[in-house]
Amino acid sequence: MEVVGKLIAGNFNKLLVRQKSDTEIELGELLVAESSRERIILQVLDLAYGSQLSQQNLEFVSGLSLEGVANAIFNDSELRNYTLAIAKSVLTVSNNQVRTPKKLPRFFSDIRRVTEADLSFFSKPNSGIYLGKLRSGSKVLDVDVWVDADMALAHHILISAQTGKGKSNLAKVMLHNAIDSTTAGFLVLDPHDEYYGRHHKGLKSHSSASSKVIYYTPSEPIPGARSLVINLKSLKPEHFQGVIWLSDPQWQALTAYYKTYRDGWIEAIMLEKALDTNFYEATLNVVKRRLMQVLSLSVHEGKLESRGVFSIESGINTTKDICDELEKGNIVIIDTSSLSKSVEILIGSLISNEIFRRYKSYKYRGELPNKPVISIVIEEAPRVLGKDVLSAGTNIFETLAREGRKFKIGLVAITQLPSLIPRDILANMNTKIIMGTEMAVERQSLINSAAHDISMYEPTIAALDKGEALVSCSFLKMATPIKVPLFSDIIKKNEENKISNSFAGVKLD
């Protein structure tokens, strides 16, 4: 095995490895210090220059060279000047058993690069979420990285990256693989209409898409899609929490209408029906106006009319159908690209509340163990989990972030601004998939709430390229560097393997 360096100094968290002159060690690379009984896997956290010459002499010699006084040639330059890798022990492997390192590798150990054979403990769980290939520096190893689906999903996943670093690609890869490898149900609120594949390749290209991927859209449905129409009677006052901003008396009016008119409460507000409790006219007017705006309602000749996705006549089963599909372990994608932010959140809130209600009841009846985990994928997560949003009042997504795991409901929160999410909620997200993040404040918020101590990984995170990620997860033994495959490549491969349709039963020319 080729030796790439020697362990020469340091302490437990900061080991110094001198790089062999004819090799190149990369930032983030995985290395191995081996003894007869065990292997210790190291991860390179930083790189630095080392030299036998003093700084003063180096400055002088470089001056001679730059000013053309003399052509500075070092004697034994490969011995005198070198690269130092700053590494950290991340795992000890002994007899294929993996544990957290508790001791230093042997002083002066030979250091070699990691191989696939060293990483055989990365195995596929029975129900797993696929994240990508293990990466050592920029080299991609043929080792698949999975996390246990039920555990990881119920304990929430955060995907964080700047725009263009591959967040949506990762989410699509995860969902595509989840169709075959998990029993979990996924609700995807899709503000860019990019998951199903209306405009580009999407999850509809999966061979089981017709039965496993359910797509609701308010726009003209493409083949395979369902129309997103929700009956007004499905809505309850609590669904509006985090959607519209109302004063206490306005909330009280909303609740009073619901108590009096039950599922006809919205119509009652719009048609200004009477209430037993007295409210100021101005209060009722504000409530009416806000609901009219968000639900696209109007009153014409004493009759309620609707224009948006909320309907007076149809869509009574939509929420139930969506929840049923989720319980079957299917992926339900809601195209919210043409909806306002508040309507998108309202729909998400409506479905999430219903799922939460069902799962609480299953837990009470002892049926929860037989139910699949349900995960809610939210793009631009601070819209519902941001500090400013939550300071104005709680919502179902916050409740799920805090309590969901007890009821097998988790969030997959996707964001480029994790610092906007309160720290205690970030800490509740036990799997963090950290992709390229250039802003230091965002990196820090992730580091401070990660499942592993990744305080020294800041340079590594800053250097993450498109599609590269660092995964910190309670259910992985180490902060794991990965390379996410391109979703388009996966689809292309599927299409190559697709069995052509012979259309039996259709008389062909």
Add this chain to the structure above:
Amino acid sequence: MRFAHIADCHLGSWREQKLRELNMNSFRFAIDACITNKVEFLIIAGDLFNTSLPSVDVLKEVVRHLKNLKDNGIRVYAVAGSHDFSPSGKTMLDVLENAGLLVNVAKGRVNNGMLQLRFTIDKPTGVKITGLPGRKGLLEGSYYESLDRESLLKEQGIKIFVFHTALTEYKPKELQAVESLPLSFLPMGFDYYAGGHVHSKLIAQPKGYGFVVMPGPLYPNNFAELEKLRHGNMLLVEIDNNEIKPKELEVKLIDVLKVTVDCDKKAAEQVNLELSEAIDSLDVKNKLVLVRFSGVLDSGRVFDIDMNRAFNNLYSKGAYFVMRNTSELHSREFEQIRIAANPAEDIEVQLVNEHSSDLSVFKDEKAVIKELIALLSKSKVEGETNTDYEERILSEFDKLIGKHKNI
């Protein structure tokens, strides 16, 4: 101009001779209605037969009736349904088509992997008809995925699309478990969508589509359907100045009388007495009598209820035929495994529920068994070799078992 639309005849499905006759008579009723109402053509939206290889007796009768239509100048257009379609793609419709008795309108060509359907033009009226068959396990879903919709949309004139598939948006509550495709799978731009497969009536006009219509079965197919629907149904569709008016026509051959016998907390002798008294007061002459027993007997066993005597009474009073259902009847003294007289899926679910507690390999035995049954029911995909098929099933089997192992 007028045409008729029927579906789900399931000819040959009933075991009981009298119900077989009623089933066939319903078909004859539909044929006679076509002639009487002077329809231009008849559309059969799948499942004319109950199996892909119907008995000679059934076939002989169907040929006779279709010949009658032909002699009256009425054309017949059809697609195969999930019952009368064999996995090899062969259907008895081919035989009838070769005999000139009907036209299977599922025709087209494949261009770059896309299915381009060809219209069959009903020459006297100029109406253009095409469609797709229904297949078990919703295998026709891939046909819709590969459908060239543009060419269908561009075609001018009055167009009818014949299909045999449940539509998600229009599934009745009691059929929620039936596999279905969303409405958006149907190609747009047709004036009339002649559907079948769901044994429930539907007349809808969704946005972007013409009339989407399902007549329900031509004759009920089991005890529960007889209870619910009582009779079959067909549609007479009027096209007047491009305006389409579907009108239901009940296929009522015989009165159906439903008798519910509540046995709960009663002794078998008491039930016998009450049943006998109830029968005495019933007018059952020339009626199909459906007797449903329900409840838990306090004493005595289920077979202590003298059903034969009761039924003989009914026959002596002139009942045409008597059917019973005891799926909801139980006895405290002797519990036996009972199954619903419903479709195969219900029976499977009930049997699994009753036996899964004896097993303990997986945590969620019921779900595993259900998924296994579904997996092992998968047919070979067209063009797939036996080896590939075996490998696919084995690999899916491994995945399924692996998935449930640690749940």
